[in-house]
Amino acid sequence: MIGPASVRSRPIGRVLDEVSDGVVVVPAPFGPSGLPDLSGAAELHRSRLPGIGARFSAGIATRAQAEGWSTIELLGLLAAVEERCCLWVVSGRSFRRRSIVRRWQPSGLVADGESNAALVSRVTDARSRRLVCVAGLAGGGGAGRALLAGLAEAGARVGNVDPASAPAGRWSIQLLTGPALAPDDFSSLRERVAAAPRCGWCRVPVLGTACSRCTAAGS
Numbered sequence: 001m002i003g004p005a006s007v008r009s010r011p012i013g014r015v016l017d018e019v020s021d022g023v024v025v026v027p028a029p030f031g032p033s034g035l036p037d038l039s040g041a042a043e044l045h046r047s048r049l050p051g052i053g054a055r056f057s058a059g060i061a062t063r064a065q066a067e068g069w070s071t072i073e074l075l076g077l078l079a080a081v082e083e084r085c086c087l088w089v090v091s092g093r094s095f096r097r098r099s100i101v102r103r104w105q106p107s108g109l110v111a112d113g114e115s116n117a118a119l120v121s122r123v124t125d126a127r128s129r130r131l132v133c134v135a136g137l138a139g140g141g142g143a144g145r146a147l148l149a150g151l152a153e154a155g156a157r158v159g160n161v162d163p164a165s166a167p168a169g170r171w172s173i174q175l176l177t178g179p180a181l182a183p184d185d186f187s188s189l190r191e192r193v194a195a196a197p198r199c200g201w202c203r204v205p206v207l208g209t210a211c212s213r214c215t216a217a218g219s
Contacts, residue, residue, distance in 0.1 A: 023061055023074050027054030028104075043071050048082045048106060048212065052136050052161065052174045057082060060181060067186045076193050076205030079212045085178040088112060088119060092143055093170055099143060116147050119175060123154035126177040135175045136161035144171035151175065 023043045028050045045061070047054040057078050064074055089109055092099035099116060102109040114122075123133045133156035137148045151173075152158040161174065181189070192207065199211035 023065075023071055023078075025054050025058040025061060025078070027051060043075065045075055045078050046213075047078075049085060049087055049104065049176075051087070052134055052176045053082070053085055053087045053104070053178075056085065056132075056134065056176055056178055063181075063183075064186060064190075067190070069186075069190060072204060073190065073193050075213065076196065076207065077189065079204065080193075080207035081179055081181075083208060083212050085176060087177075088114075088175045089172055090116065090119065090144075090147060090175065091170055091172040092141065099147070116150070119147075120150045120154045122177070123151055123156045123175070127155040130180050131177045132180045133157065133175070133177050135159075135173055137171065137173050138162060139171035141171040144173060147173060 023045055025045050025047055027047050045057070047057050049057065060081055061074050061078060064077055069077065087104040088101060089104065090099050090101050101112045101114045101116070101119065103112040123135075126133050133151070133154075135148060135151045135156045135158045137144050137158070138161045148158050156175070193205045196205040196207050198204065199206050199214060201214050202211060204211060204213055
């Protein structure tokens with residue numbers, strides 16, 4: 001399956017090192033943030049997702065590039081994949097058991113109201129629908145580690161992410177669900193991308209009813 005299988009091995013902040021055929025995946029920021037200097041990149045993909053989500057996209061782009069995909073094909077693929085991803089952020093204080101669950105929307109993080117148990121159930125359901133589930137813990141706290149263990153038991157790939165992504169005295173978990181792409185899937189996906197209509201503005205293939213790249217840029 002394609003995705004950030006080694007979440008434990010590299011900080012999420014290094015996602016900008018993932019370059020595929022001149023495409024650099026730029027994570028959506030959790031808060032106000034300026035873009036780094038990427039003037040040397042041939043093309044930017046401004047991800048709709050922050051953190052683990054953008055890294056997931058970068059992993060897919062790396063695999064597709066290895067299969068010979070062009071830049072324009074990669075951009076169409078990443079836009080379609082990200083539309084089919086969901087990302088939650090759970091946070092809490094190290095000395096308290098109560099946590100807050102928020103879901104990522106294009107406008108930012110919004111309160112979700114789900115419990116930790118409901119998120120574990122989401123992983124179980126997602127796995128039954130052939131989706132990849134990835135979770136990363138930042139910071140300490142027994143409650144955070146217990147939730148991460150529950151997500152792992154339900155079938156999520158888990159690891160640690162950059163501690164700086166959690167405020168001092170707090171822990172946070174990023175949970176992503178997204179399409180599971182096996183190596184054989186890339187050939188059929190490339191045929192679909194090649195046959196897809198092009199956006200009249202940016203010319204990227206559109207696997208849907210509207211170009212999410214242009215929609216996101218105008219939001």
